[in-house]
Amino acid sequence: GESVGLHLPTLSVQEGDNSIINCAYSNSASDYFIWYKQESGKGPQFIIDIRSNMDKRQGQRVTVLLNKTVKHLSLQIAATQPGDSAVYFCAENKWNTGFQKLVFGTGTRLLVSP
């Protein structure tokens, strides 16, 4: 079936390094993608989104890249900080009877060492 998945379950980086978290999706009709950050004991927090008519979108210290040819999504975090330690989920929008439905991947845990 259609699914969203991540390549690496855990990513460990040093403070100040750049982090790249990857995500593969299988539904070529998906038109909207979101990256969420989830800290322990909290709900997912929106980081950045991108629509399928874009290849790249930048936020503050974060960049999302979308490669529709290979159905791949990545989240780049510049100058990673200890506060970035969390689980990151990509989510793919599937339209269900005219309404948005997000399908979440399993998640990647980012560990940032000082």
Add this chain to the structure above:
Amino acid sequence: EAGVAQSPRYKIIEKRQSVAFWCNPISGHATLYWYQQILGQGPKLLIQFQNNGVVDDSQLPKDRFSAERLKGVDSTLKIQPAKLEDSAVYLCASSLQAEVSYEQYFGPGTRLTVT
């Protein structure tokens, strides 16, 4: 702007007991979602409301789970009777309008432990 509110934050019950969770979405958000997040997994949609109508409940175990959104604002999710495998975090989210692609805002969740 106030975020999505959920209560209680934690709940421990024995199997076969019943439990209810409450959610208050962001003011003005027409769409409300309940997700189940099992440890180590991404959130899984249980039910989606548009105002006070159900849009999608295809993954809701209807023999034991029920949800309602009276008056199109607050919502409650009930489990009766609970099973061990229901142990999870139950997340509520809301969005402005689900007919277009809008960001979903999540509450802090309710962590349910069934013993």
